Amino acid sequence: MSVFRSGLLVLTAPLSALSLRLVPILTSASRIVEDTLYVHLQPGLSLTGSSQPRSTYVPATPEVYSLISKLYADADAHSHLDVRVLLTNIRNQSLMPQSLSSVQNLSHPPEVILTDFQTSDGGQYNPVKQRLERYATSCYSCQPNLMSVLLYPEYEPMMQEMEPPSWEPALDGGTLQSYRDVVVGGTFDRLHNAHKILLSACCLLAENRLLVGVSDKDLLENKMLKELIQPYGQRVEKLCEFLVDVKPSLHYDIVPLVDPCGPSVTDPDLECIVVSEETRKGGVTVNKKRLENGLSELAVHEIQLVKDPGRGVNEEGKISSSSIRQRLLGTLLQPPQKDPARPSRPYVIGLTGGSGSGKSSIAKHLECLGAFVIDVDKLGHEAYAPGGPSYNWVVEEFGEDTLNEDGTINRKVLGAKVFGNQEQLKRLTDIVWPEIAKMTQKQLDEAAGLGKAVCVLDAAVLLEAGWTSMVHEVWVAIVPEQEALRRIVARDGLSEEAARSRLQSQPNNSQRMRQSHVVLCTLWEPEITRKQVEKAWALLQQRISQD
Structure with missing residues (x-):
């Protein structure tokens, strides 16, 4: 099998099954794609029959967010892969469904399409692969001469004999709370999978705007191996590319952060701040200062830290930029x-x-x-x-x-x-x-x-x-x-x-x-x-x- 620089992984199995099969799927994909791997979640997608497959909205439920988090966490074992879970077709309950007719441009147009779609048609895959290619190009900008590959996890052979069950997004409740304007802050050095989990949460919660404060100047002084931190402009460039790829419908404000709170304590339009376990106190401080400034408190959405399975001596237990910088030595x-x-x-x-x-x-x-x-x-x-x-x-x-x-x-x-x-x-x-x-x-x-x-x-x-x-x-x-x-x-x-x-x-x-x-x-x-x-x-x- 040839190795491609960029690819699109279309995952069609039910979310509960996907959670168990992500490791072998990612392992298979990592042998085919060497740089950027986009992931499109579309449970229940049918690639058989006469009708043209069409993308439908997936509800932004806690289950979907957990799956996205697990996907990024599992992807950390494949450090050469820049995994990006596309969120365009993942919608919150409060947002009105819209047509998915337009083709989304990606910063690294895929050269190959991969899927976990299971078939039992005796090896006659070509019609399925052709429909997969047409489906992918109807959703995203792809390279000419697109190829497709069907991936089959080696374990759980029963799945090969089962067609994906029909699945429709249930928008009658249970979705994540959404907010018009959301704020988050961080260093975002050498954008890694823990950053992507944090930013994905922000994108799922935000309806209109995401304000991102990127630490700079004095806020970098106490960072481990601060000299290896990428320049502000380079960090912002990578951040913008990722955000526009995963959810281009949002408006992104990216600003330098030179004090711990930044615009989060002065912007009256903000409704929610996203924090991690270790920055929870920062969220509390922001709300205290907002009240002092006569502004309403922000909803505080906390995400869990992601353990680093490849942690080395003297490195942090979580996936972190400081550990990545240590590995550059x-x-x-x-x-x-x-x-x-x-x-x-x-x-x-x-x-x-x-x-x-x-x-x-x-x-x-x-x-x-x-x-x-x-x-x-x-x-x-x-x-x-x-x-x-x-x-x-x-x-x-x-x-x-x-x-x-x-x-x-x-x-x-x-x-x-x-x-x-x-x-x-x-x-x-x-x-x-x-x-x-x-x-x-x-x-x-x-x-x-x-x-x-x-x-x-x-x-x-x-x-x-x-x-x-x-x-x-x-x-x-x-x-x-x-x-x-x-x-x-x-x-x-x-x-x-x-x-x-x-x-x-x-x-x-x-x-x-x-x-x-x-x-x-x-x-x-x-x-x-x-x-x-x-x-x-x-x-x-x-x-x-x-x-």
Whole structure:
């Protein structure tokens, strides 16, 4: 079977049966679709007989919402699939049924149609498949030359001998309460299946407008691995694409959220706020402030958190963006630029990081794995030493008062002369950095002569000095600023103020990451760092072998 980038899964079995069969259905679909999988719920759809299949409205009942939640939760086992349950034909009781005659445009038009439709016509599937294709194209925009596949769960063989029972939406009660305008807030970083459950609930509850506050600026400061959070614009783009795909009939207002409450406490048209178990208190706070502002309270609709079956060490028990960001550590975040003039062997990694980042411990792990490590920071000390290539020039430029009694350069005295003075600092780096680069290149040439496959340049100022031309990839070690401060104070005996000044004189994590290909974090136990490095090393070996 060919693999398609996008597909449409039309589920026809009764909801109670679907709940049991979602895992094998998704597993089968994941072997055929590799990117975006749209899901259309249409219990009781008939693909036999002479009449043209038509889409009917499904009532927005708690049972339907539970099925949607389970579908997203089960889909988390197939991380390559971007699953999107289409809600256009799922209607709340308070909404007037309308014609489903128009074709809905999808951001990733399906290339293949899949269904759980069961047939016992002796293998004569073509008429059913053709009707399925016509049905799908009557509902959604699809790619030309559309193909269709009938999926059969391997277990529950009885279902193969049963036609789906007739089913009509019962709109006489039991549907979810709906509200004209609904509000929800969140970071929505790397949109995942728990987000999709939350947003689906919002879309099912909203009749007219969904107001979405997307956390930004100060609200991101305390997030785990905040540097890996996608930019606001990128998060909004993905959010808009998902929402317009699943329910284009709603009006979406997406606004930056720079305080915990945002417009939820000032918008008089809002009727309902959707929260999770852990943001319940936020809903209470919103209503308190609304009353203070002379506005009516909002109905609070709470959804349950979704457990993460693939939870790793130090990750949250729920499906969360922070866990996803942790899993990005050690992976290639952006492809390296290939320079034809740079030798392919040895493959050179530039390892950098700020004070207290744990860069040196990462270099030791890489050395144990087989990398040839060049301590560029140590070469810098040699460049300053008597007889070193920079020694005489530095003394001439900055004076003999920078010397100790034994003739060595007092780096503290020299540092005091250049610290906070960009002009003086540039005078110094213009002397020292080119010489360190020459010494580093000499060691790289020696490593090449020895047949070393991978070299690591352990260099704190790799980016500032412009030495990236010597490396194939840049790897950066990071920790939160408070942890870096704690380590510097404990290691170097500095005051917190002095440690903070040192950090502020260096590029911050975000600035380094913009020029990096792989990120590693030493915040947790040494064993966690070791596993990160082993993961990064294994992925590096794959890249090298492919090249």
